[in-house]
Structures are given as structure tokens and as C-alpha cells.
Amino acid sequence: MTLVTKVRKPAIIRFVFASARGYLVRKDFLMQRLECYPGLERAETFVSPSSAVAKVAFQQVNSIRLPEVLSEAVGGLLVHDFEASAVETELIRLDNEFKNRFSFPWLQADPIPRRRIAWVQGRENIGVSQRAYEAARALNITIVMIENPGHWLEDDRGPYAYLREAFIPVSIEVDEGFTHRIVEAVRSYEHPVNGLMTISDVRLPGVAQACEILGLPSSPSMAYRIAGDKARTRMLEDDASESVTLSSAAEVSSLSKGEKGKMLAFPLVVKPALGWNSDCVSKVWNHEELQEAVRRASERHAKAASPSVGVVIEPYIEGPEVDANLVLLDGEILFFDIEDNFPTRGDAPDAGMDDNFQETQVLLPSALPEDEIELLRQSLRRSILRQGFTSGVFHCEARIRHSVMFYAEDDGLLEMKRKEERPTKVQSIFLHEINARPPGYLESVAVMLTHGVDYYALRILICLGSEEKSRVHALCQPFLNGPQFHLCILIIPQTQTGIMKSEDAAADLFRRHPHLIQHVPDYDTYLKRGDVLEGPSARSLWWVANFSVTSRISRSECLHLARFIKENFVYETE
Numbered sequence: 001m002t003l004v005t006k007v008r009k010p011a012i013i014r015f016v017f018a019s020a021r022g023y024l025v026r027k028d029f030l031m032q033r034l035e036c037y038p039g040l041e042r043a044e045t046f047v048s049p050s051s052a053v054a055k056v057a058f059q060q061v062n063s064i065r066l067p068e069v070l071s072e073a074v075g076g077l078l079v080h081d082f083e084a085s086a087v088e089t090e091l092i093r094l095d096n097e098f099k100n101r102f103s104f105p106w107l108q109a110d111p112i113p114r115r116r117i118a119w120v121q122g123r124e125n126i127g128v129s130q131r132a133y134e135a136a137r138a139l140n141i142t143i144v145m146i147e148n149p150g151h152w153l154e155d156d157r158g159p160y161a162y163l164r165e166a167f168i169p170v171s172i173e174v175d176e177g178f179t180h181r182i183v184e185a186v187r188s189y190e191h192p193v194n195g196l197m198t199i200s201d202v203r204l205p206g207v208a209q210a211c212e213i214l215g216l217p218s219s220p221s222m223a224y225r226i227a228g229d230k231a232r233t234r235m236l237e238d239d240a241s242e243s244v245t246l247s248s249a250a251e252v253s254s255l256s257k258g259e260k261g262k263m264l265a266f267p268l269v270v271k272p273a274l275g276w277n278s279d280c281v282s283k284v285w286n287h288e289e290l291q292e293a294v295r296r297a298s299e300r301h302a303k304a305a306s307p308s309v310g311v312v313i314e315p316y317i318e319g320p321e322v323d324a325n326l327v328l329l330d331g332e333i334l335f336f337d338i339e340d341n342f343p344t345r346g347d348a349p350d351a352g353m354d355d356n357f358q359e360t361q362v363l364l365p366s367a368l369p370e371d372e373i374e375l376l377r378q379s380l381r382r383s384i385l386r387q388g389f390t391s392g393v394f395h396c397e398a399r400i401r402h403s404v405m406f407y408a409e410d411d412g413l414l415e416m417k418r419k420e421e422r423p424t425k426v427q428s429i430f431l432h433e434i435n436a437r438p439p440g441y442l443e444s445v446a447v448m449l450t451h452g453v454d455y456y457a458l459r460i461l462i463c464l465g466s467e468e469k470s471r472v473h474a475l476c477q478p479f480l481n482g483p484q485f486h487l488c489i490l491i492i493p494q495t496q497t498g499i500m501k502s503e504d505a506a507a508d509l510f511r512r513h514p515h516l517i518q519h520v521p522d523y524d525t526y527l528k529r530g531d532v533l534e535g536p537s538a539r540s541l542w543w544v545a546n547f548s549v550t551s552r553i554s555r556s557e558c559l560h561l562a563r564f565i566k567e568n569f570v571y572e573t574e
Helices: 029-034 066-072 084-101 130-138 178-188 201-214 221-227 230-235 249-256 287-299 370-387 441-451 455-462 466-475 505-512 514-519 555-568
Strands: 002-005 011-016 040-045 075-079 115-120 141-147 166-169 195-197 244-246 268-272 282-284 311-315 321-329 332-341 361-364 392-401 405-410 413-418 428-435 486-492 497-499 522-525 532-534 545-551
Touching: 011 084, 029 040, 029 075, 029 084, 115 178, 130 141, 130 441, 130 455, 141 178, 178 201, 195 201, 195 455, 201 221, 221 230, 221 370, 230 244, 230 311, 230 428, 244 249, 249 287, 249 311, 268 287, 282 287, 287 311, 321 370, 321 441, 321 455, 321 466, 332 370, 332 441, 361 441, 361 555, 370 392, 370 428, 392 455, 413 555, 441 455, 441 486, 441 522, 441 545, 455 466, 486 555, 505 514, 505 522, 505 545, 505 555, 514 545, 514 555, 545 555
Parallel strands: 115 141, 115 195, 141 166
Antiparallel strands: 002 011, 011 075, 040 075, 244 311, 268 282, 268 311, 321 332, 321 392, 332 361, 361 486, 392 428, 405 413, 486 545, 497 532, 522 545
């Protein structure tokens, strides 16, 4: 039912009713699927997942019976910011968007009982975690947080204590006793725990092992160990013969002498067998650089609680790099998206071993042709199954070898272009890594805004096992008409050394250029006043800020907006 008001400017108030009795698959489905709808001021649901939604016949909803049927409404929304002359146009647009955004089973017939999960390792701050925890609440799932003492979620009177039922202070250092401590924390909790999960790469195998001990749903712990080891991942691939894995830096001398039965062609990429965020990844051009890069990579995690000194050496692939995300259930892909990962400093033709591979910008949806996207889809599914997984949310990084696309500058703007002549060699996928968890927070939010699919919600449901299959299927449905806009994840790297003097450089940017606000639904300033900047060669590779930049008009406009932000983002150091 829709009402139009004309206080100052016109506004549309729409109430949503259900044509069948049932239960909401997630309480906030209206707001979650309408996020970034132009002119939307507010959307709310009026019932919880544990409460039944009443069936309301179409004939019951009219102005005469409004007072009695409003109590049966599922939810409502308020839209404004349009001219009085455009009311009819806005109503048609809203009707079309309802079909686009809500053509999925948002009701299910059976009741949704409250369930409980133990979540190992809270994130570093609320800015990179709130949506994940709120998703659990919307799914009628309670979180028990297992974390080191002193974490920001520990305080029962803290501003975000409502996001968890309880906090169990336990050391989550990944050492020999890690799994045992998690098992004991779950067993000693006063209420039954239905699922156990983490999205921390180094903790995935140990948490999966804890699930096996506790009899909770999980993929095999061995699958997680393989995925977390880039050496084992590489050696399972069909093209493994092109790469070399070393158990220690001492073995690099055998490569220099032509041993190990492999002829490696430079340039090569060297990286730790254990790692993330492209940390300590180097491109090398000769044997001298190879030895130094291997030494660095081997030492990167040598003194960790669970030491790792292994190294992977693989060919440098020139094809476009992508981030690929898959939701797999019983071996079937339920949702799949590809993002273009733009060239980094390490991709430059003259890049040295100190030029890193930190992401600069990621753009979705991808500009790759459909046949290459399908090649990625099938190849990555095989790689995931090969490791021993059949269900989960996976974030993969790969390149398309002999792609028909390449990156080139046009009027100073880097963009993907189609080659004039199709390569004569057969296209193939070169896998860099499989992360057996959702993509990072920036990318997970970007996908939710662009496609309407929430990877965190799906990961939470999958950890609860087969009883949640129907909700997993329902929430894997993207917008009917495809992505609602082009979105560029723009990373602002460290360019200076010193102490950050600017209070919040991103907020300063919006004050200077307020027209950008409508194009940036999500951003975060990571380094603020008083933080230390290590510069371009920062060991930790943390950036200054990130922005999700959108355009409903074109990919080109999206890239131009991102370039404007990059060129006008400034900060001071002291």
C-alpha cells in the first residue's frame, strides 16, 4: 500500500504486506535490499524472524480499512527527494524496483528458531565489522564472542555490547593449545552452541578442528590447512609444474644451480607460503634478486606463534587479475561474482622487488567477456573442490592467461581494453590463492551494495549446517536486473612518512567537495591524527583510507570519480 504526502515536498510512504503466511528469512530484508535506493530516507520491518507474518489479501488493503490492516504490515519505507510533478514517475520507478529487489523468497513457511554461534576473533574495530554482526541479529542468530581479554567487545556496558550475547575472554593466539582452548570455551558456556566460525585466515584450520571435536558443522580442517598454505594450493593445480615451492630459504641455492629439475623464466613472483594482503610479495628479474626475495619471504613469519618459513616461486602472469567470490553449497555454485583488480606497482614493466602488489582499486562488475567469466567460474570451482570443500563462501584471486583484455591508458585514465587481435594461445586461469572465507570487509560490503547479496550472512548460515539450506538459497539471489551501479573500491596508499597531522583526511575531502557524498555510500579513514605512517614501503601495507565510489551512469564515470578522489585526497604529516 502506498501513500503520498505533500508536506513541503512530496514523499511516498509505502507499507509492505505478505500475500502468504510465513517467517522472514532476515528481519532487515527491506533495508538491506533497498540500500542506496535514490531518495530512500528510511525502511523498517515491523516483525522479527521468530514471529509469523500474516497473510493479507490484496482486496483488504485500501484507505477505508487502513487502520485495521496496518498492524499486519511486514514493514514500511519512506521515499522523498523528488519534485511534485514527478510523483507518478516515482511511483512507477518504485514499483519496478520492488520487483527488481524483492523477487526472491523473503518468506519461508517454517518458523525460524533463535540459534547461537560462537565467533572466534572479533575484528579490530566496529568500522570493519558492524555489518557482519548486525547480519547475525537480523537472522535471529546470537553471537558469543571468543577473543583475547581487553578486546573492544568485552565490556558488557560498552556501546556495542548489544551485538553479542556474551564475551568469553580466551587467548586466541594460534599456538599448539589454540584448538583445545576454543573447544573448552564452547563446552563451558552455559547455553548450547549450534555453530562455530571465524573469518580469520590463520585461525580457520584450528576452528574447523574444534568443530570436528565438538560435532559442529564444518568443512574438513585439512581443507582449510591446504587453502591457508599457498605452497600446497599451488601444487594441487594443473599447471603446478611451472612453479616451485621451498620448505626453507636454504633451498634457493639449488634453483640457482639449475637443480630441482625446473627451468624458471624471469620475471618470477616470490611470496611466503603463509600470508595475506599481498604482504611480502616480490617480482624478481634475476638470481640475485630471487635469493634476496626468498630470504625475505622465508623470514616473514619465521617467528610467529606457528612459524612458517615456506616460500612459493611462480611465473609472473601478465593477464588481468581478478577477485572472484563464490558461494558453494553441496558442490553447487549458488552465487558468483567477479571484480577487476587493477594493476599494482608490482605490475609495472619496470617494477623492482621493492614494488608491492597492494591493491589500488577494484571495480565491479567486471568488464571481462562472458566466456572468460565462465572459464573463471568453472576453473575456480574445480580448484575449491580439489582442496576438499563442498560448501562455504570463498574469496579467490587469479589471473586470466592469454586474455582478450588488457589494461591501457586513455586520456590519462587506466581502463580495461579489448585487444585488436585475439591471442592465438588457449586461455587458462592461473590461481593465486583461495581464501576459505568471505572477501575482506570492503569487498563484502561492495558486493552487498551492488548485487544485494550479503556474504557475511551466508557464511553465518552455512556454519549452522543443513538446517539453514533454505535460507542460504534464498539469500543468494541477487537483484533481478543485475548490479544497481558500477562500484570502485579505491585504496589510498601511504605516500608519506611521519605522524598523521590531519584529523580525518576523508572527512576533509567531503567538506571540500560535497558533490562526492552521493557517490560514496561507504568509506573508512584508517590512519587518523596521531597515527604513524611508514610510507610506500610500509611493512604492514595498511592504507590511509578507502572509498566505495559508485556511478549509475557508466563504468567510465565511476573511474573518473575515483580519479578525482585520488587526485584531491590530501593529508598532512608532522
